[in-house]
Amino acid sequence: MIRSPGTPDRPHGGGVHVSTAWAEAPYPVLVTDSVGDVVETNEAASHLFAQAGEDVFVGSLPDWLAQAHRRPTPAVGPPESASGTVAGRTFEAHPSPGEDGCVVWWLVENTDLHLAQQALQGERERTTILADISSALFSSLNVERCTEVTVRMAADHLANAAVVVAPAQGRRHSLTYTQVGGEVAHKTAAIDPRAVPGLTEALQGFPPVPTRWIDPGDIPDWAVPPGFTGPIGSVIVTPLPGYGMPAGVLILLRSSTHQAFSDGEEVFARLFAARAGAALSAARLYAEQASITTTLLRELLPPKLERLHGVEYAGIYRAAKDHERVGGDFYDVHPGTGDSKETFVVLGDVAGKGLEAAVLTGKIRSVLHALLPLSGDHKHVLTLLNDALMNSHHTRFATLVLASVQRRQGEVRIRLTSAGHLPPLIVRTDGRVEEAATSGTLIGALPEIHAQSTEVVLAPGETCLLYTDGITEARGGPLGDQLYGEERLRTALRECVRMPAEAVVERVQMLASQWLGGREHDDMATLAITTPLGGGGTPHLVGEHDDSRPHDREQ
Template structure:
């Protein structure tokens, strides 16, 4: 039997190395991770028992350290109710903090609850919402306050807005020209009270300072029970808190705003006091603007009454009519003017011009209030100078020297008319132009005649010249004084063509025999039609007529003052 050597042993092949593994996460590390996050509570299956919680959860709910019960006396009732009703997420309060709880299913039929503190987030959202409401209120308040320049209306609107948004009642105190104080008071849902009171402002802490424009004192420094009876409305109830804040004006305080809250309402906090000051600043600005507007309107009215051309009535033996249309209707005043000076019998008799009525119509360079002020100077200067010199030429020379002495850059054109009743209803007429359009005369037969008078404008050069032209108006005839706002009115088909002298003459030719009132109205009408609503210069017209003997003009139904001669 043949034997064979033993078979060689195969080489040992090392087994492949197992892949490297990291350290295993142990319970202590996992516990540390869980404790480092927000409150976590893990519940076991039904019935719910606390299977696991971290330190944050135990700090929030201390009873978790002694029991695994998941009941309302251990954790927040709203969290227990959410688990029972299968709610996945909700917000709730624990003490003074707000938490957002979210649930997550876990293996082993467990449920985990994560509680996140959202107190600051909720507070920020609340502040943002409140700020939006306040901003919207301020926008609405500003619109209402700026909608009027009437002081009384601004005060009423301020009281309404304050009582609606800031307090249960609002009281506004504003100084008056006397020693009394105007009070506007409103209880929310009530009727505004407006009265003037004589009170001691020192009875309310901080009120005197507020009326003087000083910063307000904090509400917490004011004791509500010391508020005087005149401040708190009847049937208001117990006063809980009040804020006194100034109404800042245009350099001077417009008054004070007092906000009142009942005792069953929360007191004013710092944010509300600051907001009240912001509102009061806007209200004070509106009230101050209304006061300033009223004062300026009063001043303007006084000046306008002194500068507006006077109303002209019929004089003995002379028919007069006039009209004035400023370039800017809102101004009521401008650069055109006219005036009537009755006879100065004693003075004029010595000068050889007895019983003459002086009429004038002029046009100052420019328009608006600046020109109107100069017209006032001219009218009053002529009223004084004519007592010294009734002759037209020397009178114009004195006026020219006076205007040059004032160093005013403006000049004036002027026409003077001296009218003296004569025999048989005639009028003796002296006409003198100083750079002004010559007057037009309408004769009884319809002929239109231009007065032969020329002269130098006033207030431009030291030496002036003028010519005085005399004529007679027979009964029924008239003379028209006018400003260049008529002849230089641009309009017509092209909108740029001037009305001109010839169109004025043609219009006057149609007015022969008409009363002076009708002539003035007719010329104003045709001029307006020519303008077609376009811009224009100041327009002034004055008609002087010799009355028809035996004519009798009355108003409709025979009532009112008319014109009667002979």
């Protein structure tokens, strides 16, 4: 038995004198001899080890302190301190060498500091996890991918298994499951949210119920991932907050062999759910907007052109910005219905570019589509369209070219009307490039419009090209400051004799793009009307007339 601290100083172990100066010290003190046996303690140390349920006998040093005692004494500097626990409290032991190899160990408690450091470390780890979670969740705007990341990270960091219950679609809910180390599974089923306490409220965005209110034994099979082993020991049901409405509900499951969720873990689960809900909500919002955009673009994008009634049609549109798909230039080809073989063609240019111009483009195309029964009278169509634009809130104007195309006996007859637009160019089989004699006023700028129409006839192999000023006003060249211009366009068209319509528009667009050299440009649109080779007829330009007067169409 070691000496009581009240025993007077006396020689010990062959003349070793142990001082009683530490007997009243406020810290627990242990005195060990040269071989590591405890020879004396003060009252604080005896009381501490009594709390731990231990009697301090010779050789009964705690393992962590015994290991520290066995370390060699440094040749230079003080002995190394050690740290460990006694009776659930944390201490730092500081050695003081004594006579004959004795060591006095002063145990300084730092439990509060250790707990604070643990809390700080835990908070840092949770912050790091949340940052990683946020990065993973917001790295994708795909709803399915985002849901999979949510359940996988929830299972890895918060529980043994996780389930995401999406908002109802009709009477069915989409469920996404996983467990630690398992695969992600999906299914859609008609479920009863009332079967899980708090799930109905969570789906409506109410705060989660405490885990102690949920009996794990009452969790239905559909809320448990397939293959989950062992009885459920603890459950968290927490909403996934979204923008204006919940993005779903996260269910976390722990097996009975693991520790139940603590209050801190419940708080952390809600923080995780907040980030997951924001990511899921953003993904769903993006998906909805993408769907709307796709639907709108379907109506705004130029149509795919093909041969109609024995006439070739081809068009190419290039928006001002490479990342945009729509703008202010457009074209449409409307085949005749019933007994009519006359095709109505429109190419236009709305002032401006980008989405705002595309909106007005869509309106003009819709109005023209409604006016198709009147397409035989170009002036009437333009007047009605002008009235519609003048009475709208739009302040933009537009230029148009209308073309009524009909094939007869191997020739193609085209009636053309320009409304403030560049006149079409006619490519003859002998290499001549002629300008159609049509002109008129802008649409949407003045209360009344004036338009002069003309009629051309295309022999086999000849082309009528409709284009916007994005082609001729393409600024580039060797110095980057020259317009492509109409003369260069005419030169390019002379090389397109007898080419198919598709080849004509592709060559024009290619040469204009090469001239730009990657510089900024306006919207560019081209549309070619070509009489296929193999027909007969004489190429010629038919006279012009003023479309402000009634026009007698040739039947």
